[in-house]
Amino acid sequence: MQAADTPQRSYETPVPSGMNAAGLRRDARLERLKLFGLSSPALLLVLVILVIPVGWLFYVSFIGANGQFSLENYERMITRKSYARIFVTTFQVSLLTTGLCILIGYPLAYFLSQLPSRLASLCLITVLLPFWTSLLVRTYAWLVLLQKRGLVNDWGISLGLWEEPIKMVHNMTGTLIGMVHIMLPFLILPLYSTMKSINRDYMNAAANLGASPRRAFWNVFFPLSTPGLFAGSLMVFILCLGFFVTPAVLGGGRVIMVSMQIVSNIELFVNWGAASALGVVLLVLTMAILWIASRFLRLDQIAGGGH
Amino acid sequence: MKRLTILTVAAGLLATTALAQEKRVTIASWGGSYQEAQSKALFQPAAANTGIEVKEESYGGMSDVRLQVSSGQVTLDIVASGSGSAARAAAEGLLEELDYSIIDVSDFYPGLYTDHCVGGDVFSTVYAWNTETYGADGPQSWADFWDVEKFPGSRAYRGTVAGALEPALMADGVAPEDVYDVLGSEEGIERALNKIRELRPHIAVFWTSGAQHAQLMKDGEVDMTTGWNGRFDNAAKDGAQVAYSFNQALLDYDCFAIPKGAPNKDTAMAFLAEISKPEYQDDLPTYITYGPTNKAAYETGVIDAEVAAGLPSSPENAALQLPVSLAWYAEWETTAAEMYQEMLTE
Numbered sequence: 292m293q294a295a296d297t298p299q300r301s302y303e304t305p306v307p308s309g310m311n312a313a314g315l316r317r318d319a320r321l322e323r324l325k326l327f328g329l330s331s332p333a334l335l336l337v338l339v340i341l342v343i344p345v346g347w348l349f350y351v352s353f354i355g356a357n358g359q360f361s362l363e364n365y366e367r368m369i370t371r372k373s374y375a376r377i378f379v380t381t382f383q384v385s386l387l388t389t390g391l392c393i394l395i396g397y398p399l400a401y402f403l404s405q406l407p408s409r410l411a412s413l414c415l416i417t418v419l420l421p422f423w424t425s426l427l428v429r430t431y432a433w434l435v436l437l438q439k440r441g442l443v444n445d446w447g448i449s450l451g452l453w454e455e456p457i458k459m460v461h462n463m464t465g466t467l468i469g470m471v472h473i474m475l476p477f478l479i480l481p482l483y484s485t486m487k488s489i490n491r492d493y494m495n496a497a498a499n500l501g502a503s504p505r506r507a508f509w510n511v512f513f514p515l516s517t518p519g520l521f522a523g524s525l526m527v528f529i530l531c532l533g534f535f536v537t538p539a540v541l542g543g544g545r546v547i548m549v550s551m552q553i554v555s556n557i558e559l560f561v562n563w564g565a566a567s568a569l570g571v572v573l574l575v576l577t578m579a580i581l582w583i584a585s586r587f588l589r590l591d592q593i594a595g596g597g598h
Numbered sequence: 599m600k601r602l603t604i605l606t607v608a609a610g611l612l613a614t615t616a617l618a619q620e621k622r623v624t625i626a627s628w629g630g631s632y633q634e635a636q637s638k639a640l641f642q643p644a645a646a647n648t649g650i651e652v653k654e655e656s657y658g659g660m661s662d663v664r665l666q667v668s669s670g671q672v673t674l675d676i677v678a679s680g681s682g683s684a685a686r687a688a689a690e691g692l693l694e695e696l697d698y699s700i701i702d703v704s705d706f707y708p709g710l711y712t713d714h715c716v717g718g719d720v721f722s723t724v725y726a727w728n729t730e731t732y733g734a735d736g737p738q739s740w741a742d743f744w745d746v747e748k749f750p751g752s753r754a755y756r757g758t759v760a761g762a763l764e765p766a767l768m769a770d771g772v773a774p775e776d777v778y779d780v781l782g783s784e785e786g787i788e789r790a791l792n793k794i795r796e797l798r799p800h801i802a803v804f805w806t807s808g809a810q811h812a813q814l815m816k817d818g819e820v821d822m823t824t825g826w827n828g829r830f831d832n833a834a835k836d837g838a839q840v841a842y843s844f845n846q847a848l849l850d851y852d853c854f855a856i857p858k859g860a861p862n863k864d865t866a867m868a869f870l871a872e873i874s875k876p877e878y879q880d881d882l883p884t885y886i887t888y889g890p891t892n893k894a895a896y897e898t899g900v901i902d903a904e905v906a907a908g909l910p911s912s913p914e915n916a917a918l919q920l921p922v923s924l925a926w927y928a929e930w931e932t933t934a935a936e937m938y939q940e941m942l943t944e
Contacts, residue, residue, distance in 0.1 A: 371936055376943040440818050461803045461819070544757035544804025547943055555758065557661065559935050 352567035364568035385531035396478040404486035461543025478523035485519025627678035629656030635885030675866040688714035694856040705894040715853035717891030720911035723761040726842035740769040751821030757804035759938040766793035774920040849919040
């Protein structure tokens with residue numbers, strides 16, 4: 292950002308001669324080059340560990356069982372209806388998880404943002420705590436809690452809340468519970484930081500002008516918090532698309548997502564292409580969603596950039 | 599002088615490498631209690647008796663072999679495999695042909711060895727039930743497994759096609775000996791799938807691993823499931839209320855194969871010959887309830903009558919079961935797996 296600042300600052304004192312302006316432009320170019328030079332190790336790393344493998348993935352997906360160029364891996368996805376259903380399930384699970392995360396996460400983030408900072412950091416640690424526990428352990432913990440003779444059913448029945456064990460796992464319900472729990476921090480963190488940066492004076496001003504708390508919230512606070520909300524939701528949604536462990540364990544084999552089909556294709560077909568093609572389609576769909584999203588919001592906000 | 603030293607060292611190195619090459623094999627199996635049993639009953643005693651040094655590894659199955667063979671970097675000499683995946687690997691040309699003039703299979707059960715894989719143990723895909731729900735007299739056939747009026751309760755079923763279609767056809771009234779004939783066409787596979795569709799509302803879980811179906815029974819999550827007999831015995835030992843029957847079960851086996859281009863192929867062949875002998879195989883049931891593939895192992899006196907009666911390959915139990923057809927899996931598994939996936943995602 293410094294590079295862009297330099298020529299701007301120069302206008303503070305008028306620059307008289309063309310020579311000088313050209314010199315400054317040259318300086319700016321040079322500085323940009325230097326910055327590029329500094330970032331090149333990281334760019335190279337991205338190239339080596341991202342661009343090349345993904346390119347390879349595209350290439351392999353067009354190799355058929357006989358080792359020749361072929362579209363069979365893509366044709367299979369069209370002729371076999373199960374693939375379409377698996378993509379529908381994947382998007383369904385991802386959308387529902389994102390929706391539930393918003394419903395639970397927004398009020399929580401709002402509550403946290405209104406707390407005094409010391410208390411808020413303490414609460415944030417409890418939000419972050421699950422991050423430091425193994426994903427697999429948390430998923431199996433849900434299995435233990437939610438199964439037919441699990442803790443939740445045992446307590447519910449002994450307290451007389453319900454009589455027959457409720458099916459809470461090995462289905463969509465269990466998958467969603469597990470995924471929402473794992474995804475929640477990804478929504479809360481960007482949302483919290485956005486809410487924290489909203490100046491409280493705006494709310495006071497709204498109240499001063501006669502707005503009810505409800506109106507002040509919906510007309511002032513909520514619109515200002517939407518960048519964080521979009522950023523968090525998008526992150527949750529995209530992470531959900533590639534999820535494997537949680538649906539595999541809590542879905543009981545009845546919730547089949549793309550990542551799980553990739554694994555079975557590797558085991559089933561004798562070439563990597565069959566699995567690669569699924570990866571390619573998922574990647575392209577994800578990028579399409581990102582592209583559409585980028586038309587409505589600035590993607591750099593996901594990284595916590597400008598509010 | 600210096601040169602001489604180098605030459606001596608080099609010669610010594612060559613000699614030891616040559617010796618090592620002759621006398622060493624690397625074996626890969628599935629790890630866990632299964633490999634522990636193999637190690638104690640087969641690998642370690644055979645190594646002690648032959649002087650062949652054994653290095654054990656665990657691996658991820660035939661996809662590892664495929665990777666090693668296709669990249670020309672074969673490090674494994676012997677791999678333990680399911681019979682079906684070994685048959686497919688053999689069809690792909692990933693395995694060496696076994697020399698049955700070295701490995702003596704004259705006392706083996708017919709069908710428990712192929713040109714590329716020699717049987718190591720016999721297991722069954724059975725139906726198991728919760729003895730709290732149904733008592734000791736649970737379902738006695740696949741028809742009973744499907745009968746939700748006589749045996750109300752939730753079921754678990756396999757999430758992949760292997761061993762999933764045969765029970766459905768038997769429940770549909772097909773005689774065990776005709777099962778693979780009927781499955782030899784897409785209509786036959788569809789018939790089996792329709793039978794599973796019928797039971798589907800009562801299938802709470804489609805399991806994907808042996809550990810999973812054992813846990814499901816242990817936790818009482820389902821009342822009945824399909825699965826591998828050894829896992830249920832282990833679960834019962836851990837206090838699970840579970841019993842199973844061999845009637846109409848699927849008799850299957852695990853086998854040992856040599857990857858194409860294995861570095862110590864000849865030693866591997868000799869080692870396979872050794873561990874296929876009855877005096878090793880008769881120890882296996884001491885560690886896991888999987889039976890020997892060599893009939894003569896029942897005659898050494900090590901396997902007592904009580905243990906024998908509980909093994910999948912005991913003559914009485916084997917007679918009740920349908921042996922899994924490798925030929926069918928080699929020809930139809932991919933097609934059937936895709937059709938199974940269609941059914942699962944409906």
